[in-house]
Amino acid sequence: xxxxxLWGIFLGSLHAMVPITLTATGEVIGESAGLFNIGLExxxxxxxxxxxLGAEAAGPxxxxxxxxxTGFAIGLIFGLVCTYFKGVQLIAGVGINLFSAxxxxxxxxxxxxxxxxxxxxxxxxxxxxxxxxxxSPMIFVAxxxxxxxxxxxxxxxxxxxxxxxxxxxxxxxxxxxxxxLLRLLSTAAGASLAGLAGAYISVNWLGSVTKEISxxxxxxxxxxxxxxxxxxxxVLLGGFIFGFFDNLAVWVATxxxxxxxxxxxxxxxxxxxxxxxxxxxxxxxxxxxxxxGIPYGRE
Amino acid sequence: MKQKSDQVEGKDDIILAGKGxxxxxxxxxxxxxxxxxxxxxxxxxxxxxxxxxxxxxxxIANCLSGFYTLSEGQIYVKxxxxxxxxxxxxxxxxxxxxxxxxxxxxxxxxAQNIALGLSTxxxxxxLPEVENRxxxxxxxxxxxxxxxxxxxxLSAGExxxxxxxxxxxxxxxxxxxxxxxxxISADAEHLFEALNNMAKMGYGILFITHKIEEALAVGDRxxxxxLGKSMGTRETAKTDKTELVKLMFGEHTPxxxxxxxxxxxxxxxxxxxLEALAANEEPALQGVSFFIREGxxxxxxxxxxxxxxxxxxxxxGMRRATKGQVIxxxxxxxxxxxxEIIRAGVAHIPEKxxxxxxIEPMTAAENVVLKDIRLSPFSKGSFLxxxxxxxxxxxxxxxxxxxxxxxxxxxxxxxxGGNIQRLILGRETWRMPRCLVAVYPTQxxxxxxxxxxxxxxxxxxxxxxxxxxxxxxxxxIMALSDRIAVMSKGRIVGIFEGGEAKREEIxxxxxxxxxxx
Numbered sequence: 001x002x003x004x005x006l007w008g009i010f011l012g013s014l015h016a017m018v019p020i021t022l023t024a025t026g027e028v029i030g031e032s033a034g035l036f037n038i039g040l041e042x043x044x045x046x047x048x049x050x051x052x053l054g055a056e057a058a059g060p061x062x063x064x065x066x067x068x069x070t071g072f073a074i075g076l077i078f079g080l081v082c083t084y085f086k087g088v089q090l091i092a093g094v095g096i097n098l099f100s101a102x103x104x105x106x107x108x109x110x111x112x113x114x115x116x117x118x119x120x121x122x123x124x125x126x127x128x129x130x131x132x133x134x135x136s137p138m139i140f141v142a143x144x145x146x147x148x149x150x151x152x153x154x155x156x157x158x159x160x161x162x163x164x165x166x167x168x169x170x171x172x173x174x175x176x177x178x179x180x181l182l183r184l185l186s187t188a189a190g191a192s193l194a195g196l197a198g199a200y201i202s203v204n205w206l207g208s209v210t211k212e213i214s215x216x217x218x219x220x221x222x223x224x225x226x227x228x229x230x231x232x233x234x235v236l237l238g239g240f241i242f243g244f245f246d247n248l249a250v251w252v253a254t255x256x257x258x259x260x261x262x263x264x265x266x267x268x269x270x271x272x273x274x275x276x277x278x279x280x281x282x283x284x285x286x287x288x289x290x291x292x293g294i295p296y297g298r299e
Numbered sequence: 300m301k302q303k304s305d306q307v308e309g310k311d312d313i314i315l316a317g318k319g320x321x322x323x324x325x326x327x328x329x330x331x332x333x334x335x336x337x338x339x340x341x342x343x344x345x346x347x348x349x350x351x352x353x354x355x356x357x358x359i360a361n362c363l364s365g366f367y368t369l370s371e372g373q374i375y376v377k378x379x380x381x382x383x384x385x386x387x388x389x390x391x392x393x394x395x396x397x398x399x400x401x402x403x404x405x406x407x408x409x410a411q412n413i414a415l416g417l418s419t420x421x422x423x424x425x426l427p428e429v430e431n432r433x434x435x436x437x438x439x440x441x442x443x444x445x446x447x448x449x450x451x452x453l454s455a456g457e458x459x460x461x462x463x464x465x466x467x468x469x470x471x472x473x474x475x476x477x478x479x480x481x482x483i484s485a486d487a488e489h490l491f492e493a494l495n496n497m498a499k500m501g502y503g504i505l506f507i508t509h510k511i512e513e514a515l516a517v518g519d520r521x522x523x524x525x526l527g528k529s530m531g532t533r534e535t536a537k538t539d540k541t542e543l544v545k546l547m548f549g550e551h552t553p554x555x556x557x558x559x560x561x562x563x564x565x566x567x568x569x570x571x572x573l574e575a576l577a578a579n580e581e582p583a584l585q586g587v588s589f590f591i592r593e594g595x596x597x598x599x600x601x602x603x604x605x606x607x608x609x610x611x612x613x614x615x616g617m618r619r620a621t622k623g624q625v626i627x628x629x630x631x632x633x634x635x636x637x638x639e640i641i642r643a644g645v646a647h648i649p650e651k652x653x654x655x656x657x658i659e660p661m662t663a664a665e666n667v668v669l670k671d672i673r674l675s676p677f678s679k680g681s682f683l684x685x686x687x688x689x690x691x692x693x694x695x696x697x698x699x700x701x702x703x704x705x706x707x708x709x710x711x712x713x714x715x716g717g718n719i720q721r722l723i724l725g726r727e728t729w730r731m732p733r734c735l736v737a738v739y740p741t742q743x744x745x746x747x748x749x750x751x752x753x754x755x756x757x758x759x760x761x762x763x764x765x766x767x768x769x770x771x772x773x774x775x776i777m778a779l780s781d782r783i784a785v786m787s788k789g790r791i792v793g794i795f796e797g798g799e800a801k802r803e804e805i806x807x808x809x810x811x812x813x814x815x816x
Binding site: 155156157158160161163164167168170171172173174175176177178287290298 | 366367385386387390396398400401402403404405406407411412414415416417419420421422423424425
């Protein structure tokens with residue numbers, strides 16, 4: 001195993017890190033404000049679809065915007081249900097997942113080949129080629145965003161307000177903050193990053209849409225958020241760890257020597273098993289907003 | 300600090316007034332929570348709002364500060380009618396409220412909590428200015444607080460100071476304080492001094508309390524509230540304790556309760572050297588020992604929060620004892636499951652009636668048979684016997700005079716606290732339990748319901764039940780108890796025979812926590 005080989009794994013890990021880091025960073029905003037969105041998986045899936053369609057219609061940049069917009073729209077619906085209408089967050093989130101799974105499956109059939117749709121080469125986002133390899137521009141976004149969100153949450157008044165509505169909405173209400181609106185916008189902003197992640201997968205990274213394209217990344221992002229204890233900088237680290245194993249699994253599974261001994265399904269389990277281990281090790285130590293998951297009402 | 304004194308011309312400037320304030324909550328149909336209340340606060344005065352728990356004091360405060368919206372009525376600030384739709388509106392009109400459940404974000408620092416309410420840009424980071432200003436306010440009002448301290452690390456008294464500073468930060472002209480001494484009984488003098496200073500500076504202060512002495516000590520005027528109705532306003536200089544008691548409680552004179560001496564020497568509940576931790580892992584009980592005989596009422600007096608709740612929870616199996624024994628009828632039941640303790644004949648009227656006494660989303664009938672549901676005739680095998688349950692519930696509801704519209708349809712949530720307590724009393728006492736642990740059983744009940752409860756307890760006593768009564772109301776303790784134990788800081792600091800007990804002596808012991816000499 002030489003250095004170039006290891007560098008290849010590292011580069012692959014960076015690309016696999018992007019969707020998880022983006023999604024988890026978004027979810028950190030939402031959870032800080034007290035909304036837990038289990039529908040991230042569905043948002044990634046749906047945005048991968050809409051992003052691909054957008055890219056094919058008007059180019060990769062538009063595809064990304066459409067993905068972002070899809071996430072924002074779903075986030076708005078989720079947020080409305082869970083704030084003004086005091087719905088149960090878990091149910092609303094599960095609803096998103098079911099809706100997306102159904103819609104994408106249907107759409108793929110509608111597009112021709114059931115279950116799979118390759119995004120045309122010219123509609124995909126072009127990676128930046130350097131002598132060290134090809135980098136997706138989204139890698140830099142995925143590294144910069146957690147830092148920006150960290151500054152937003154911990155170094156601005158808006159961040160204070162977001163964390164306050166998640167921790168003690170009553171106190172925030174007394175301080176004159178519009179609880180419902182702030183929670184709604186926080187979760188919608190978070191969901192739009194999941195949308196961006198979806199578009200990245202189909203328009204840039206994998207270049208195709210399948211009905212399993214999100215492959216549990218929404219749930220792994222949720223686990224990453226737990227791992228981070230709502231610190232966006234740790235999301236970056238967590239995202240890389242999971243990205244590394246995600247990528248490693250593909251790498252290992254395709255090695256001829258391994259293929260003969262271990263069925264690839266077992267190797268593909270690795271990132272999920274690691275997730276489980278890390279999260280069970282972390283849960284209980286991380287501190288989450290006291291009012292997370294609880295609808296707010298004054299009287 | 301803005302100079303306020305120039306605004307005070309005479310002492311009669313009404314800066315905040317409410318006329319015909321009404322508030323009803325959806326589903327609570329028994330009575331209006333607020334029933335046409337008139338109240339006003341003048342600049343430079345402290346106006347005390349006095350009433351029992353459940354009288355509606357907090358609701359008035361929440362309406363006047365914009366936290367609740369009024370069902371009817373009009374609020375005036377400096378004579379101008381205003382509509383308050385949110386606490387933000389209240390702040391803009393110069394009304395600041397210090398909530399009883401302090402409205403602070405616990406993991407934040409004092410300065411961060413204050414920064415939350417500022418109208419500066421969302422992308423700004425105003426903490427340095429806030430810190431300086433807090434130090435300044437701290438100094439001016441002698442409410443010392445470190446702006447960089449995390450709220451959860453502060454003592455109750457400090458948290459309250461932080462809350463007051465937070466409200467003062469917005470330069471209010473009217474300050475509403477909801478039961479400010481409930482957390483800081485020891486430190487109250489300090490607060491009163493600060494409030495008097497503020498009144499002199501021209502603030503109008505509405506001070507909410509259920510303690511008559513406090514209302515008299517700190518207020519210039521006092522408005523008395525009973526079950527959502529105003530019983531009138533008095534100048535504190537022209538009224539006294541007797542009159543206020545009458546206004547607050549109605550013509551409820553503690554009944555002269557007939558009692559025969561305790562006949563039996565059988566010990567029903569024997570507690571030895573009990574120790575337990577509170578929810579915050581601090582020691583809540585430290586070597587508590589006592590016994591209760593058959594047909595005896597042992598009253599636990601003391602300010603709440605001195606271990607009474609934990610004691611009741613340990614005895615009923617809801618909290619672990621770390622040391623010591625709970626012996627019921629000669630058998631050790633320490634740290635046994637609640638169900639076994641119920642089977643041993645211990646009934647429990649819990650402190651938090653909505654949280655622990657009933658399951659709010661369930662119906663009245665379901666709650667009434669909650670503890671007997673496994674027994675015949677209420678169930679056979681896995682199936683409920685609905686007609687038997689209905690019959691039984693009807694009997695309890697009518698015997699205890701609970702107002703319940705539909706036994707099987709309406710959720711218990713919509714009942715008033717008093718009606719829920721009637722259902723709990725019925726459920727816990729209809730079998731004539733051998734032992735009853737009753738925690739604040741009459742809190743928030745009206746005079747008639749209190750009388751009924753007391754009579755019930757005396758009847759149970761006659762039948763041979765042993766009763767452990769926890770109450771903050773010394774009159775109740777004195778009227779019912781055969782013996783009186785005083786608790787302070789998790790210890791029993793004295794046990795008196797009911798007959799020989801002097802009110803003053805017990806009161807002093809409660810206040811100081813000192814043991815009997």
